[in-house]
Amino acid sequence: MKRAIFPGTFDPFTVGHYSIVMRGLTFFDEIIIGIGLNQAKKTLFSVEKRLDLITQAFKEEPRVKIASYNSLTVDFAKSVDADYILRGLRSVGDFEYERTVADANRKLTGIETVILFTEAEYSYISSTVARDLISYGKDISAFLPPNVKI
Secondary structure, three states: OOEEEEEEOOOOOOHHHHHHHHHHOOOOOEEEEEEEOOOOOOOOOOHHHHHHHHHHHOOOOOOEEEEEEOOOHHHHHHHOOOOEEEEEEOOHHHHHHHHHHHHHHHHHHOOEEEEEEOOHHHOOOOHHHHHHHHHOOOOOHHHOOOOOOO
């Protein structure tokens, strides 16, 4: 079985994230969305709320699992028997960071990172932009996956 993790803070999980996971399912038998708990990051939504929002998005997709973790991403991958890390890239700015982390992960553990480019219509969407819009009382439903309501 080809199993990948899709790690992130996902505060909130956007339609861009959703697209990466759905496209990733053409390559992997199972994807575990891992909500990384980073004490240094100030989040808008609790981990429980983020788990709930992502569960809403994938309630009809049994090949997607959701979990939270408080460790290095590669240690989480190993704990769920994943051989791959799935990542999405929106811009050239994301590339250097993702490449450095992917190279380190492969060197340390042999876990490969598979990168999918974000579809053009989602390239401007980020969790940061969504949080900013929420803070100003704006409707972000267009930024969210199907079946997800905040």
